[in-house]
Amino acid sequence: MMRGSLTYDRVLNTLAAWALAILWILPLAYAVWTAIHPAAYEARFVLTAPLTFENFQRAWAAAPFARYFLNTTLLVSLILACQFFLCTLAAYAFARFEFPGRGLLFTLVLLQLLVMPDILIVENYQTMRLLDLVDTIPAIALPYVASGFGIFLLRQTFLTVPRELDEAARVEGSSALGILWRVYIPLAKPTYLAYGLVSVSHHWNNFLWPLIVTNSEETRPVTVGLSVFSAIDSGIDWSVINAATLMTSGPLLIAFLLFQRQFVQSFMRAGIK
């Protein structure tokens, strides 16, 4: 009786889980279907439908996607490099130094988790105009380089480094920066990987701020490029739009499918406080 109800429960759970999983993957599967088949098969699902690569070629030719990809790559690299640099120094200060104002400053850092730059678009645009940076890639990056989330995450990691290692290096005559470089950063590698993946995927996908602050092909990242491309409703096929959509998310998606375990674990690590 007990066993019977247990297995019944499990079968039901398994079925429900599968149903939800299929429902969840359906939109993407559908986008893939339309992208690799001719437009005539947009809503006709027959296994014999001929495969084609033409939709991707047409999308690639219809808009300067190569430039957009270059812009996005520059953007996420710039953000990541600055974030690693700034957040590491700040996290080290919060984790291992006593100084007046530490508590207050840390609260101000945490406040950024609530009051994100994403919301302060009006004022940040004025600042960029003042700095004469509108329509440049640094303008897209600057509001995000001092990341409260990054500082918090690295501080938590640095706090777990045993004091003894720190002291030992100090006795050997290392400076504060030397200790950071030789002791703390190597021990925090998994956190850097986790934070890096989260940051890259976040900024690859970011849209609103780049939309506001860019207005030319030379600076637009792929997300904005994609929206410009699909907004031209002069009879572009769905299959071409879907091909473009897949193309823009492609690098992240492929990276995710290849390194699925690391991705999920990175996001998990970033989530544990």
Added chain:
Amino acid sequence: MRAWKLKRDWVTGWLLLLPAMVFLFAFTHIPAVNSLINSFYSTPRGKRAAKFIGLDNYERMIGDPVFWKVLGNNLWFAMGTIPASVGLALVMALWVNGRLPGRGFARMAFFTPTVLPLIAVANIWLFFYTPGFGLFDQLFGGLFGWSSTNWLGSPDTALNAVIVVTIWKEAGFFMIFYLAALQAMPVSLVEAARVEGANGWTIFWRITFPLLMPTTLFVSINAVINSFRLVDHIFILTDGGPDNASAVLLFYIYEIAFKFWETGYAATLTVALLVLLCLLAIGQFFLFDRKVHYK
């Protein structure tokens, strides 16, 4: 000697913090304060500088029917997305964490929307919603013989259609946090309860769920922030329409600031958004505080 070391610690700490703080203040704290200041000023136009107008902008906001409309939409959007995505995330995490056959596939399926840009997601869903030959119309038309529905074009369904996309995008992301918490949970507790003869439901409600409370708090705060921050898909799906039926607060701020270039009024709306966010975060913290069991 000791005092000297302390002083040196101070200086090192401050110097290490300085670069990050410069950027943090320049692009987060100062803009937030400036929003408040500018909300008392008129929008500068051409050669006319901004001038102090007291509470005029706030009076305009109170009397602006669109503001109340988008505020109501935003609350509906929050209520539609937060419980659904958090609840689904928990269920997904329990499934993926258990002995589910094919759980690798399930985990991938749930998590994939997280790595897609919201703007790309909107493009895919736009086709589903298209009246006539979109997937939903074909599906419902074929199954139930429903007539064609303009999901995104009608004021009654536009916002809900946007909500569905948001839930689909967010749930897998929140699942990860629950998954992390579940894997860190001591197995002995559940084993002990099972020995005592507790069934699955009792174990979940009495042990697992209470132990997940800190995660639920964390995830809910994230969900609340997201419900005021995620607007990318609206640009593609509905552009806020029809008649602002699917516009939310941040989208309205964008329109006021960058379509009509009324920066003074946009600053006022930003202040309203910031106040709302702070109130919700504080409220949530107190609401959950009593129920959260810290280890």
